Amino acid sequence: MSTADAAESATTDTTGAARPPAQTPAATPGSVAERAxxxxxxxxVRAGGLTWRGARREDAPAILALLNTTGEADGLPFRVALDEVTETLAAPYRDLDKDFLLGFEEPDHGPATSILRAYAQVSAPPGDATVARAILEGGVHPDRRGEGIGRELLAWQIARGRQKLAESALAARHVPAWLVVHMEDDAPERLGRTYERAGFAARRYYSFLRRDLSAPIASADVPDSDTGLRLTVWAPELDEALRLARNDAFRDHWGSQPRTRETWSEYRTAFMPSWTSLIVDDAPDTDALLASPDTDAETAAALRAGEPLVVAYQIASKYEDDFAVRGYTFGYSDNVGVRRAYRGRGLAPAVMAAGMRLMADDGMRYAALDVDTANPTGAVGLYAALGYEKQDGSRMLTIEL
Structure with a gap:
């Protein structure tokens, strides 16, 4: 499991507050392009004497090997799967020549035996609406560390990130602009020092939680008062309704940005439809929802068209490559949310309990997820009440332009 989109951790509704305060920091003067x-x-990048070029789709196995070698050396609690790398390289909005930089060591007997020793990528999610982000990822092989490669590679990423921000759809807007990296809390100190010297500072903290599925699981019933609501599992005809529910649930979550149809199709290589629990409102008060200023344009169009309305959800994945690293099997909740108009009804515990039962029935030992420690909707307390306990943590670091 990679750290991609780590800022989008679980959100739920234990407080019953329909409109938590906005969590995105205010913009500074000047357009994104000006500040970038x-x-x-x-x-x-001259350090290390490597040969540099952009990426190609056929580089996926070499990138995978490098990322997992560096991950093992750094004690990361996860591994990357080949499908994840392949998916990243196939994304149409990524420019393989400009947004990736691969450094190869070429032995004396020719380039045919080149070995990938360093890797970097910079991405700017096309769905960003209120914050312009350039996300930086990469690594240097343990055998080639201490040569200054990582420092120069990070300088390249920062410069390319500034270009991506200036080229983004938000370039002319006066909204926040961030260069973003993610790091495990117990990552090597040298990595933290490298980021700090480059100007990055920790802005958000996340906890990895797990819950023993052998312990009793609470009822997954939808509250009796909500007779129009139906608990179900994911189906293809509900996927667009799920995307719209996710965007609504995360509008008040710090730094989170809408998922477009294009970006929604990413990060699904480990997706488990049979573990993904949804609550659908089969009889929504369409007039009230359409009259509400909180109803976004895409949801309004779906309501007028009579499309299904997902109101709460738990999206699950199975990251099998992480089982050996963690030392146990687990089902992972990638994202949990409740539509703003449906908060305070106890729907989050229902979808969570349903998901845990599905994972347990499939032989998983634990249920797991990551949560923003400053989540505005009471998620941390809910997960504690459901039996989740912290195992480790990570953080998001930014340069705010």
Whole structure:
């Protein structure tokens, strides 16, 4: 499991507050493009004497091997799967030549035996609406550390990130702009020092929680007062309704941005439809929802068209490559949310309990998830009440432009 989209951790409704305060920081003066101050050329990476080029789809196995070798050396509690790398390289909005930089060691007997020793990528999610983000990822093989490669590679990423922000759909807007990296709390100190020297500072903290599925699981029944609501599992005809529910649930979550149809199809290589629990409102008060200023345009169009309305959900995945690293099997809740108009009804515990039962029935030992420690909707307390306990943590670091 990679750290992609880590800022989008679980959100739920234990407080009953229909409208938590906005969590995105205010913009600073000047457009994104002005503040990005994008360089016209990118700094060269000369350290280590490697040969550098952009990425190709056929590089996926080499990138996978490098990422997992560095992950093992750094004690990361997860591993990346080949399908995840392949999916990243196939995303149509990523420019393989410009957004990736791969450094190869070429032995004396020719380039045919080149070995990937360093890797970097920069992505700017196309769905960003209120915050412009450039997300930086990469690594240097343990055998080639201490040569200055990582420092120069990070400088390249920052420069390319500034270019991506200046080229983004938000370039002319006066909204926050961030360069973003993610790091495990117990990552090597040298990594933290490298980020700090480059100007990054920790802005958000996340906890990885797990829950023993051998312990009793509470009822997954939808509250009796909500007779129009139906608990079900994911089906293809509900996927678009699920995307719209996710966007509504996360509008008041710090730093979270809408998922477009294009980005929604990503990060699904480990998706488990049979563990993904949904609550659908088969008889919504359409007039009231359409009259509400909280109803977004896409949801309004779906309501007028008579499309299904997902009101609460728990999206699950099975990251089998992480089982050996963690030392146990687990089902992972990638995302949990409740529509703003449906909060305070106890729907979050229902979808969570349903998901845990499905995972347990499939032989998983634990249920797991990551949660923003400053989640505004009471998620941390809910998970504690459901029996989840913290195992480790991570953080998001940013340069705010």
């Amino acid at each position: 101050a994008a360089p016209t050329t990118l700094p060269a």
